[in-house]
Amino acid sequence: EPLVSITGLTFVSSKSNNDKKLIIPEKINGHNVERIACSAFCKNEYIEKVVLPDTIKYIERNAFQESSVKSVHLGKNIEQIGPSAFEKCHNLIDINLPEGLKTISRGAFMDCNSLTDIVFPDSLVSLGGSVFDCCSSLRSIHIGANLINIGYSKDTDFAFGAYNLEKITVSPLNKCYRVEKDILYNTYENFLMKVFNNSAQKDVVVPKWVAGV
Helix, strand or coil, X not given: CCCEEECCHHHHHHHCCCCCEEEXXXXXXXXXXXXXXXXXXXXXXXXXXXXXXXXXXXXXXXXXXXXXXXXXXXXXXXXXXXXXXXXXXXXXXXXXXXXXXXXXXXXXXXCCCCXXXXXXXXXXXXXCCCCCCCCCCCCEEEECCCCCEECEECCCEECCCCCCCCXXXXXXXXXXXXXXXCEEEECCCXXXXXXXXXXXXXCCCCCCCXXXX
16 A cells, blocks of 8 residues: 655644644545654644554654644554654653554654653664653653663763653663663663662762773
């Protein structure tokens, strides 16, 4: 079947009705809707709740950037959230990350300063750099079993650049990351990644196996 993308024009008719809930259909003209196109709802000031169907696999770059969205429901077949897809969505407080999601790209949730807790599914493999940079309300993150890449970027470094992050938990099945005494380690490349902001430790003793910080 041909691929159909939502470009934002679908929502034009709802603006005049002050409709704050956006429900994307599974099909348009008989074709599956599989992708939210680049900048489709960028800077949209009307929508507050977004419901995506199970047919959606990709959310492209800047799709909801700087929009007024507060709540997002992702369908069960989502595979990738593109760069800056939800960047500067200051009102975003609730988003589910379902099993099947594989990639969250660079800056996807940067400066979403109302998010407080994130749970990654076990299917997630890769996080881009600065994914949660400047998420000032983010307190806890759970890393699933198969995450093997927590990205860095040249400008803002760590994917979890959330200033007030207090807690990271890691699935015991994850072979690349682990937490010990309020510190997140990459055990595959042997380096220390983050000391939690609420750590009570006055002195940090770095294990001998750690090759870098």
